[in-house]
Amino acid sequence: GAGVSQSPRYKVAKRGQDVALRCDPISGHVSLFWYQQALGQGPEFLTYFQNEAQLDKSGLPSDRFFAERPEGSVSTLKIQRTQQEDSAVYLCASSLRGLRSNQPQHFGDGTRLSIL
Amino acid sequence: AQKITQTQPGMFVQEKEAVTLDCTYDTSDQSYGLFWYKQPSSGEMIFLIYQGSYDEQNATEGRYSLNFQKARKSANLVISASQLGDSAMYFCAMRSLNYGGSQGNLIFGKGTKLSVKP
Numbered sequence: 001g002a003g004v005s006q007s008p009r010y011k012v013a014k015r016g017q018d019v020a021l022r023c024d025p026i027s028g029h030v031s032l033f034w035y036q037q038a039l040g041q042g043p044e045f046l047t048y049f050q051n052e053a054q055l056d057k058s059g060l061p062s063d064r065f066f067a068e069r070p071e072g073s074v075s076t077l078k079i080q081r082t083q084q085e086d087s088a089v090y091l092c093a094s095s096l097r098g099l100r101s102n103q104p105q106h107f108g109d110g111t112r113l114s115i116l
Numbered sequence: 117a118q119k120i121t122q123t124q125p126g127m128f129v130q131e132k133e134a135v136t137l138d139c140t141y142d143t144s145d146q147s148y149g150l151f152w153y154k155q156p157s158s159g160e161m162i163f164l165i166y167q168g169s170y171d172e173q174n175a176t177e178g179r180y181s182l183n184f185q186k187a188r189k190s191a192n193l194v195i196s197a198s199q200l201g202d203s204a205m206y207f208c209a210m211r212s213l214n215y216g217g218s219q220g221n222l223i224f225g226k227g228t229k230l231s232v233k234p
Contacts, residue, residue: 031220033221033222035222040226041226041227042120042207042209042224042225042226042227043161043207043222043224044224045221045222045223048220048221056221059221089159091161093161093222102149102166102168102213104151104163104166105151105163105222106163107153107160107161107162107163108160109158109159109160110159110160112159
């Protein structure tokens, strides 16, 4: 399809393991966002890319979280040494334009991460 | 700092009736955008409607309309003729459109769970 694609859909990991979550945005979309959604809450911003440049990573909760988008399309969110509080749904969104755009962000189905 | 407040954790509506979901916001930006998203139990976030802070008319998209009251800083979503498939979580969100402001990430409220009764 033409929407934002995230994989895996579900991920279970043991505490201390590293995980990698993938996002494939809509083709041609300049902006890519990662959000974290805890159970029963609204999504919270993690980081933002404009093409391959990571312009804002102010929402990343710790230095265990790392994101990249090396060729300006697919993005990977990596969490090292996972902890139980990392359990959440991780949503990726993309939009056509960058700064100061009124374009809506289109979301993927998310990756539900459970840390045991 | 920007903030979105949704004061209704849950709402019930009879099928075919209209329902209003409340949203108030706080921002010091002059230019901003307001969005509503629907999140069914399957998890995807579905964009519903957008209102710009300088738009003079209230936005409408099919059965969705946005009751925008700028002075009150409210952006309520009205769903007309509710359908069973409207049962979901609804999130109000805001994005700065100011030059030099944030990169435009969305600030979300905590959501309202809408249940449509047959």
